Amino acid sequence: MKKILLITAVAMCALLSYNGFARSRELSPRSRSVLSAGQPFASAIHALDDGLAMTPPMGWYPWNIFGEEPQNEKLIKEIVDALVSSGLKDAGYAFVGPDEGICFYRQADGRLATNLERYPSGLGGLGDYSHKKGLKYALYTDAGTRTCSTAMPGTKDHEFEDMRRFAEWRADYIKIDWCNTEGQDIVKTYTTLHDAQHAAGRPVVHSLCSWGEGYPWRWAAEVGHLWRTTADICAPGQADWARAMRMAYANEKLAAFAGPGHWNDPDMMIAGMPGISETQSRSFFSLWCLMAAPLIAGNDLRSMSEATVETLTNLEAIAIDQDPLGIQGKIVWTDGTISIWAGKPLFDGSQAALVFNQGRHPAEKRVAWPELGIDAEAACYVRNLWTHETSGPLTGGVTVGVAPDDVALIRVSTKKDFPLPPIMVADSYLVSLLTSGSAPEKLTGAITMTNKGSAELPLWRVGEGLPSWLSVTVAKNGNSQTFTNTVSSAGLKKGSYHAVVRADNTEPVSGKPMSALYYDVDLEVARDVSGQSK
Numbered sequence: 001m002k003k004i005l006l007i008t009a010v011a012m013c014a015l016l017s018y019n020g021f022a023r024s025r026e027l028s029p030r031s032r033s034v035l036s037a038g039q040p041f042a043s044a045i046h047a048l049d050d051g052l053a054m055t056p057p058m059g060w061y062p063w064n065i066f067g068e069e070p071q072n073e074k075l076i077k078e079i080v081d082a083l084v085s086s087g088l089k090d091a092g093y094a095f096v097g098p099d100e101g102i103c104f105y106r107q108a109d110g111r112l113a114t115n116l117e118r119y120p121s122g123l124g125g126l127g128d129y130s131h132k133k134g135l136k137y138a139l140y141t142d143a144g145t146r147t148c149s150t151a152m153p154g155t156k157d158h159e160f161e162d163m164r165r166f167a168e169w170r171a172d173y174i175k176i177d178w179c180n181t182e183g184q185d186i187v188k189t190y191t192t193l194h195d196a197q198h199a200a201g202r203p204v205v206h207s208l209c210s211w212g213e214g215y216p217w218r219w220a221a222e223v224g225h226l227w228r229t230t231a232d233i234c235a236p237g238q239a240d241w242a243r244a245m246r247m248a249y250a251n252e253k254l255a256a257f258a259g260p261g262h263w264n265d266p267d268m269m270i271a272g273m274p275g276i277s278e279t280q281s282r283s284f285f286s287l288w289c290l291m292a293a294p295l296i297a298g299n300d301l302r303s304m305s306e307a308t309v310e311t312l313t314n315l316e317a318i319a320i321d322q323d324p325l326g327i328q329g330k331i332v333w334t335d336g337t338i339s340i341w342a343g344k345p346l347f348d349g350s351q352a353a354l355v356f357n358q359g360r361h362p363a364e365k366r367v368a369w370p371e372l373g374i375d376a377e378a379a380c381y382v383r384n385l386w387t388h389e390t391s392g393p394l395t396g397g398v399t400v401g402v403a404p405d406d407v408a409l410i411r412v413s414t415k416k417d418f419p420l421p422p423i424m425v426a427d428s429y430l431v432s433l434l435t436s437g438s439a440p441e442k443l444t445g446a447i448t449m450t451n452k453g454s455a456e457l458p459l460w461r462v463g464e465g466l467p468s469w470l471s472v473t474v475a476k477n478g479n480s481q482t483f484t485n486t487v488s489s490a491g492l493k494k495g496s497y498h499a500v501v502r503a504d505n506t507e508p509v510s511g512k513p514m515s516a517l518y519y520d521v522d523l524e525v526a527r528d529v530s531g532q533s534k
């Protein structure tokens with residue numbers, strides 16, 4: 001296939017329009033003053049405005065295991081249910097939805113419409129299903145005239161209306177492919193798509209998918225949150241270990257370009273897919289965590305082995321990926337068979353590292369503290385993130401034994417405890433309220449966000465400028481915080497009202513901003529209460 005060859009403002013609007021969303025501050029103009037030291041080419045980080053993807057996105061996408069053909073509403077709903085029942089949701093996986101699964105077509109009036117044969121609830125209905133389960137909704141499209149298989153229309157010359165449609169379907173994440181784009185300027189195209197997303201008024205994680213074409217790491221932080229750095233990691237259905245390792249080595253070289261809100265994406269994961277062993281799955285997962293890669297699972301979640309679940313839900317490994325400093329680790333030593341991957345300081349002052357054995361025989365390798373940026377004399381504790389054992393204190397370094405294809409994934413600290421950064425899990429991302437009578441009513445709906453990490457979080461700060469019919473309070477309850485949404489129908493006309501609530505928080509140990517939290521509030525006013533006072 002060609003693609004493989006190519007190496008608050010208020011959002012209160014009757015009848016569901018999407019002209020804005022409640023946010024805690026106005027979007028600031030893109031400014032050169034936010035240029036970060038590790039970003040030689042990017043002039044501004046898009047995510048600093050919308051607060052999205054401050055740690056690498058986690059979720060599931062269908063392409064690796066299924067390809068196009070079996071994708072339909074039933075399958076995606078089964079996967080949504082499996083995300084919840086398997087424990088992946090509780091480990092932080094949130095974004096889920098169809099990839100190129102013949103989801104929509106273009107009508108004669110230019111608007112996209114759901115392929116109702118495959119998605120009978122409509123693409124909006126499928127999004128609501130995910131949101132109600134505390135998951136985020138991901139959709140797929142293409143920057144050219146058609147998607148890669150040519151089965152669906154691309155966004156070329158329809159950028160603004162298509163992004164409005166995705167906002168109506170309440171997508172939280174849009175992967176935009178680069179097939180059938182002959183003659184298009186890549187920077188201009190993805191910039192237009194960013195502008196179109198912004199104009200559509202719904203905050204969305206923008207995932208660029210040009211497989212490294214156009215060197216997106218040089219410029220895409222300004223218009224998106226992540227960009228593919230490599231070709232497809234496998235043909236649908238079968239993992240390819242050698243190919244995945246080539247992707248890892250290509251992506252590793254781009255470490256300087258990644259950071260909070262702007263990530264290198266070496267493609268969806270192959271962990272747990274046919275074609276690789278459990279050891280390889282664990283090593284693969286460790287490499288993706290060490291590289292702060294998006295953790296988008298690509299296996300069939302409905303039929304996972306226990307070992308795969310254990311791998312994908314290992315919070316100690318996920319903590320490396322989701323570290324608030326957002327630094328991508330890289331190779332610091334290799335002899336071509338054994339490699340040490342490090343350069344990954346973590347939020348609590350500890351360091352993550354891994355030793356990877358690509359040889360045929362078990363090997364021992366010493367990791368010296370200076371290779372991790374630690375003083376040789378320092379007495380350090382070593383946490384093995386797969387055996388969950390701590391050793392030490394040790395000075396100078398540590399020697400690890402590694403089986404073929406395996407890794408030793410470690411965290412090294414002068415302290416004995418190894419705290420987990422915030423890993424947020426929602427019980428729902430959608431509050432739906434319905435008034436019934438013609439007298440003013442007050443209704444409440446709550447959503448709860450739970451932190452699976454170890455630090456106690458400050459209260460989430462809700463954005464200003466909520467619509468007049470909505471107020472939100474936040475209360476703590478152990479590791480959870482509950483957002484109580486109170487709606488008041490006084491003075492409202494019959495109709496549908498919608499707002500997107502934004503909340504922000506700061507990780508208390510590092511002082512780094514956390515990913516902004518967004519959720520939808522729907523209010524259906526069944527009878528006119530516009531004559532009534534509050």
Ligand code: GLA
Binds near residue numbers: 004100147177209211
């Ligand atoms: C490209 C992308 C894949 C997948 C397919 C769909 O190859 O890189 O991840 O989305 O298109 O056709």
